[in-house]
Amino acid sequence: MQQFSPIALFVYNRPEHTRRTLSYLQKNLFAEESRLFIFSDGPKTESDKVKVDEVRQLAKEVTGFKSVKLIIRKDNLGLANSIISGVTKLVNEYEKVIVFEDDLLSSPYTLQYFNEALNRYANEEKVMHIGAYMYPLADKKLPQTFFYRAASSWGWATWARAWKDFEPDIDKLITHFDKQKIDHFSIEGTMNFWKQMNEFKAGKNNSWAIRWYASIFLKNGLTLNPSRSLINNIGHDGSGVHSNMENMYQVQIAKKEVKEFPVEIKENQQAYHAIKNFLKNRKGSLLQRGVRFIKQMQAKYLAKK
Numbered sequence: 001m002q003q004f005s006p007i008a009l010f011v012y013n014r015p016e017h018t019r020r021t022l023s024y025l026q027k028n029l030f031a032e033e034s035r036l037f038i039f040s041d042g043p044k045t046e047s048d049k050v051k052v053d054e055v056r057q058l059a060k061e062v063t064g065f066k067s068v069k070l071i072i073r074k075d076n077l078g079l080a081n082s083i084i085s086g087v088t089k090l091v092n093e094y095e096k097v098i099v100f101e102d103d104l105l106s107s108p109y110t111l112q113y114f115n116e117a118l119n120r121y122a123n124e125e126k127v128m129h130i131g132a133y134m135y136p137l138a139d140k141k142l143p144q145t146f147f148y149r150a151a152s153s154w155g156w157a158t159w160a161r162a163w164k165d166f167e168p169d170i171d172k173l174i175t176h177f178d179k180q181k182i183d184h185f186s187i188e189g190t191m192n193f194w195k196q197m198n199e200f201k202a203g204k205n206n207s208w209a210i211r212w213y214a215s216i217f218l219k220n221g222l223t224l225n226p227s228r229s230l231i232n233n234i235g236h237d238g239s240g241v242h243s244n245m246e247n248m249y250q251v252q253i254a255k256k257e258v259k260e261f262p263v264e265i266k267e268n269q270q271a272y273h274a275i276k277n278f279l280k281n282r283k284g285s286l287l288q289r290g291v292r293f294i295k296q297m298q299a300k301y302l303a304k305k
Contacts, residue, residue, distance in 0.1 A: 005114060006101070007025070010041070010255040012040070012041050014298060017103045021102050021104055022058075032065065038084070071086070082209050095159060097158065100155055101235075107231075107255060113257075117221045130157040134230075135278045148267055177197075187276050224262075233250075
């Protein structure tokens with residue numbers, strides 16, 4: 001009998017985003033066989049309390065899963081500490097976990113993909129992370145799934161055996177990098193992963209995800225990914241604590257179930273180059289960048305009015 005992985009959903013103060021995320025999750029194949037754990041962080045300020053309470057009320061009314069447990073945090077842990085503690089709790093109890101945040105819309109086949117991959121690669125030490133989001137890649141000849149080095153945090157899953165190698169200490173991580181590793185880590189300078197590491201050290205971000213990717217990278221681990229995204233992030237509307245107004249990462253969610261998984265446990269070079277090309281060109285021309293910047297400024301101005 002198949003053992004379905006528990007789902008951890010981390011929520012805060014965005015009731016509409018949470019409602020949409022839950023609505024899509026409920027429509028997933030295997031939702032009714034899955035245990036859902038909703039981790040609700042405590043309000044950071046008094047003004048956040050109304051929205052936090054609204055999200056909690058919504059969470060109390062959720063149906064469509066094998067079971068639903070709401071874990072209410074009295075204090076504000078922040079997203080990073082909330083995720084680290086929640087994931088640790090569930091992998092210790094269930095050996096594996098599927099992780100969602102409150103702004104991720106899923107395909108009807110996302111849970112099926114996660115559970116299949118978690119079972120298939122359970123004993124493959126090199127496979128440390130399963131991602132469900134993928135950039136809108138131009139190469140349409142990629143296999144349905146592939147291995148890659150970087151870890152996406154927009155809908156993911158892992159095992160206790162991999163999570164035990166998570167290193168939260170940024171200083172310990174940084175000491176293991178040399179110039180060549182930095183280049184490989186940042187996909188040949190096309191992504192700002194190393195900048196994120198340094199910004200975390202400087203207290204400019206509080207990313208658990210960059211430390212998780214660095215932990216995987218330093219273990220020579222791999223991540224499994226779909227070539228067509230099974231997740232769309234709706235949080236880039238300026239509503240999130242850590243999100244900006246952006247649309248370059250918007251995707252059409254794949255509506256087909258994933259049936260093909262790689263047999264060979266190694267990074268797919270075709271996929272690596274497709275991702276590198278996307279990252280290299282994702283910001284568009286100077287004109288496109290300028291238009292996007294103006295739109296972001298307008299949105300911020302209107303939000304303050």
